Amino acid sequence: MDIKNFAACFIDLLGQKNTLLGQGLVPEVTDLASYQKFESSVGNSVGHIKNLHDNFELLSKQYRRSTEISNFYTKEQSDAVEKANCVIQRWSDGMVLYTSVDNDHRKLSISAVHEIFMYAGIFCFLGLAQKQPLRGGMEISWGWERNGCEIYGAVVANAYKEEQKAKLGRISVGSICVAYLLDLLQSSPMDLYQDANRRCAKSCLEMLYQENDNFYIDYLGAEFYKKFFSQNKDFWGEQYQLALGFTKEQILQHKASKCLELESRYEKVLEYFELRTANFV
Structure with missing residues (x-):
């Protein structure tokens, strides 16, 4: 049994269990009203899961082609980066993104951690824009990989x-992961590969914000914008407005229904969006 260190991030679509609870067999097509209701339910559940998985495939290709990312590495380093992909483990109403964190610095495994930061942050952003909020959590610890796709x-x-x-609309990053990245940042690189890992760790840390003793991916922050959103400003500006509008709608809805917990959570998301408005105007 090969036990190694891994970085893993849970991505969880919210509200899916309530959407699916109590449903039974597929209704007959001849029962038009029941079948249309069924199709709507499928779109609000399975459709969102499929969309999340499709976004992963699309983003993975865009990440590799990104000018900002490709300019980050030399030709030799880029060859190692190509082999340091993160793995996706699909499950129920979400996914786990993970990668081994190798002691061999020439494998540039921190580049895959950087990639997970990107996916998690963009998923969180798009989830709000598409009215399908999610949350996530990331940490580095020991693990065992089975069949090359299960952690x-x-x-x-x-x-x-x-x-x-994380509660809602956020990706929480654990203290072990933050400490690991800080150790890399403070190291003295002995070659180009160690230097690449150090710069990658620096970028990851710059994509975090701290709230009390907790860290979250700053997916609307300046570093994230520079790395991933600056090449398509109009599109991401539109997504920002959609996500902002959805968040405000949810606050009013939960205020009216006196659901104080969800109202408070969306108010926290709104506060974050308003603090980052300057990056999207």
Whole structure:
């Protein structure tokens, strides 16, 4: 059994269990009213899951072609980056993105951690823009990979704990992950590969914001915008307005229904969006 260190991020689409609870067999097509209701339910559940997975495939291609990312590495480093992809483990109403964190610095495994930061942040942003909020949690710990696409161990438990902490519209990053990145940042690089890992760790840390003792991916922040949104400003500006509008709608809806917990969570998201408005105007 090969036990290694891994970085893993849980991505969880919210509200899916309530949407699916109590449903039964596929209705007959001849029962038009029932079938239309069924189709609507499928779109609000399976449709959102499919959309999340499709976004992953699209973003993975865009990440590799990004000028900002390709200019970040030399030709030799880029060859190592190509092999340091993160793995996706699909499950129920979400996914787990993970990668081994290798002691061999020439494998540039921190580039895959950087990639997970990107996916998680954009998923969180697009989820709000598409009226399908999610949350996530990321951590680095020991784990065991089975069949090349399934991850178990402390990293799963710790990432799941961070995901619960995120509440809504955020990706929480654990203290072990932050400490690991800080250690890399403070190291003295001995070659180009160690230097690439250090610069990658620096970029990851610049994509975080701190709230009390907790860290979250700053997916609307300046570093994130520079790396991933600056090449298509109009599109991401539109997504910002859609996400902002949805958040305000949810606050009014939960205020009217006196659901104080969800009202408070969306108000926290709104506060974050308003703090980052300057990056999208």
